[in-house]
Amino acid sequence: MGGDKTKMTHVEVKSLDVILDNEQRDGYCSGEVVSGHISLKLSEATTVKTIKVLLKGYAQVSWMHKRSRCSEERKLQFDLSGTQDLIFFDSGTYEIPFDLQLPQSPLVSSFSGKHGRVYYMVQAVLKRSFHESQRVNRELCIISHIDVNVPTLISPVSQTCKKMIGCWIFTSGPISLTASIDRQGYCNGESIPIYALIENCSSRLVVPKAVIYQIQTYTCKGKTKSIKQVVASARGNEVPSDTSSRWNGNTLKIPPVAPSILNSDILRLEYLLAVIVQIPGAKNLEVQLPVVIGTSGHGMSSRSIVNMSLLYPTFTLPDVAEAPPSYAEVVSEEQFEEHRTSTCQSRPDWLLDGSAFACIQQFHLQPPPPYSEVGRFFILPFFLLHL
DSSP states (O other), rough: EEEEEEOOOOEEEEEEEEESSTTOOOOOOOEEEEEEEEEEESOOEEEEEEEEEEEEEEEEEEEOOOOOOHHHHHHOOOEEEEEEEEEEOOOOEEEEEEEEEEOSOOOOOOOOSSEEEEEEEEEEEEEESSOOOOOEEEEBOOOOOTTTTSSSGGOOOEEEEEEEEOOOGGGEEEEEEEEEEOOOOETTTEEEEEEEEEEEESOOBBEEEEEEEEEEEEETEEEEEEEEEEEEEEEOBOTTTTEEEEEEEEEOOOOOOOOOOOOSSEEEEEEEEEEEEEEEOOOOOOEEEEEESSSSSTBBBBHHHOGGGGGSOOOOOOSSOOOOOOOHHHHHHHHHHHHHHHEEEEEEEEHHHHHHHHHHHHHTTTTOOHHHHHTTTTOOGGGGGOO
């Protein structure tokens, strides 16, 4: 947890800082006491009108919407303070202790995402007569306790979906998927046992996989913005045509992630377990099962599950995208020759004459350049888009 010292503009006050008693602590929960001291260094004797310690919390969201910024800030439900009035200090270094007890009511966990954050701070305010107030902040990590042993989170959940492949007389049979988990509440480091039945009555080979998504939802003035991230995934065995496959508790381990945030009206952090059947040439079949990531349960304490780094996650996209298949894998030599012959025969005589047709023939039906030569994007000549 970091803090910053104020830049003093008055010669009497050399430095002002907030020091917490346990700087290495992962975070604080509702009802706990935040203790520490204010460090004050003076170069000259001075009279302090007021020294105040405040504990504040804010939830902020912000993103661009139609060329304008949509932003909102909510002050969280407490503003604790302690005050000492009218004190005379000689030059030297002073430590002024403080104790602030967090409210017993549930708090929103600290979190920092792409379009918003929830943060808390201990603020020290020094006031002197005929001087501007001087302030210094120390960030404080808050963890909202979520017990995954409550009845609503230990009940099983299941979903089924079915899809017909093809259309009209070209149908090749249905593919059905049923997936379930024995409970909805889990903690970091646990593995989710997945039970699934994939029935493939089509003519295609399909591949099942399981994915855990983190969904960040930001709300501002009636508008919402969602970010969906993959935090874990696992691939199952292929399911050939006219066969079925069953998962009897196949596991997917939960990586270190921030706990769910369900008690804020402008920033939510949720998780989904998706079981997906990948179908070549068709839209995937998918069921989504809600999952809550808690801080304690199943014999684990909140201190052993959550650390501050999980509340400020970073996700990055791959540096290099996967290359597309080569031209030879998509179009055979027989198809290329057949299409070139039929295309040339169908051209009108007026188009076969002149330099335009010669230029077209230079590029038409030629393999694209290797992926390594052009990177992620390749722009075709404009006239080729109309062929």
